[in-house]
Amino acid sequence: DTAVSQTPKYLVTQMGNDKSIKCEQNLGHDTMYWYKQDSKKFLKIMFSYNNKELIINETVPNRFSPKSPDKAHLNLHINSLELGDSAVYFCASSLGTGSSGTEAFFGQGTRLTVV
Amino acid sequence: SQQGEEDPQALSIQEGENATMNCSYKTSINNLQWYRQNSGRGLVHLILIRSNEREKHSGRLRVTLDTSKKSSSLLITASRAADTASYFCATFFYNTDKLIFGTGTRLQVFP
Numbered sequence: 001d002t003a004v005s006q007t008p009k010y011l012v013t014q015m016g017n018d019k020s021i022k023c024e025q026n027l028g029h030d031t032m033y034w035y036k037q038d039s040k041k042f043l044k045i046m047f048s049y050n051n052k053e054l055i056i057n058e059t060v061p062n063r064f065s066p067k068s069p070d071k072a073h074l075n076l077h078i079n080s081l082e083l084g085d086s087a088v089y090f091c092a093s094s095l096g097t098g099s100s101g102t103e104a105f106f107g108q109g110t111r112l113t114v115v
Numbered sequence: 116s117q118q119g120e121e122d123p124q125a126l127s128i129q130e131g132e133n134a135t136m137n138c139s140y141k142t143s144i145n146n147l148q149w150y151r152q153n154s155g156r157g158l159v160h161l162i163l164i165r166s167n168e169r170e171k172h173s174g175r176l177r178v179t180l181d182t183s184k185k186s187s188s189l190l191i192t193a194s195r196a197a198d199t200a201s202y203f204c205a206t207f208f209y210n211t212d213k214l215i216f217g218t219g220t221r222l223q224v225f226p
Contacts, residue, residue: 004157033214041152041201043216055212090157094214103148104205104214106157 003027006091006107013081014115021076021110023091031055032074033104034066035090043090049074081114088112119204119217127223134191136220138204139184145207147180147187150216152201161189161202194224 006023013019025032034046048056052068063079074091091107119140128134140147146165150158164171164180164187171178177190191198204217 031212035216041219041221043158043203043219045213045215048212048214050212058213092158092214103160103163104150104158105160108157109155 003105004091004093004107006089006110008110009108010111010113012113012115015081015083017081018077018079019081019112020078021089021091021112023074023076023107025072025091025093025105027093027095027105029093029095029105030071031094031096032068032071033092033094034074034076035092037088037090037109039087047074047076078112081112083114086112086114119206119215121202121204121217121220123220124218125221125223127225128194130194130196130224130226132194132224134194134198134222134224136189136202136222138187138189138217140187140204140206140217141185142206142208144182147178148205149176149178149187149189150203150205152203152219154200158203191222194222196224196226198222199224 004025031050033048035043037043046060047066049068065077068074088109088111090109092104094104095102119138121138148163149161152158162173164178175192180187201219201221203219
C-alpha cells in the first residue's frame with residue numbers, strides 16, 4: 001500500500017485553466033504539507049495542515065487553495081493557472097511538527113506543465 | 116528563503132569512494148533530517164539527528180551535527196551507483212511547524 005499517494009502524476013494544461021491535485025495518506029499522520037519543487041530542484045513549502053486546520057500559508061498566491069476534508073486528505077486547487085506555476089508539486093505527511101517533528105513521508109509528485 | 120544551504124551543489128565520485136555533503140542552517144532547531152530524492156521520484160527520509168546528538172549512524176550513512184556552527188554533514192561510505200540522487204537536509208524552524216529543506220546536493224556515482 002502506498003503511504004502517501006497523489007494524483008495525477010502528470011498534468012498538462014493551458015494558461016487560465018483551473019486544476020486540482022489530490023493527496024491521500026494512510027499513515028494516520030496529523031500533519032500534511034504541499035511543497036513546490038522548481039526546475040532547480042529547490043523545495044519550497046506552500047501549505048501545512050494539522051488535523052484539517054491550516055497552520056502554514058507560506059505567501060502563496062491566493063489562486064492556490066488547499067482543502068482538507070479530513071485528516072487523511074489534503075487537496076490543492078489552482079485557479080487561473082500561469083506559466084510560472086509549472087513545477088513538480090509534492091504532498092507529504094508527518095506525525096508531528098515543530099518541537100515534536102518527525103520524518104516526513106512524500107508522495108511521488110505531480111508534474112504540472114502549463115502551456 | 117531556504118533554511119539550509121548545502122554544499123557542494125554537485126558531487127561526482129567513483130564507486131567505492133566516500134561522499135560528504137554539508138548543510139548549514141540559520142536558526143535554532145530541534146532536529147535535522149536528511150532526505151534522498153532519486154530522479155523523478157519523491158523524497159525519502161534517510162536519517163534524523165536530534166539537537167542533543169552529535170553523531171548518528173545508519174548503515175553506510177554517518178551524520179554529524181554541530182549546533183554551535185549550525186551545520187551538519189552527511190557521509191556516505193563505499194558509495195554505489197545506486198546512491199546517485201539528490202540529497203537534502205531539512206529542519207523544523209524551532210517551535211514552528213515549518214519543515215524547511217536545504218538547496219540540495221546532486222550526487223553522481225560512476226560505476
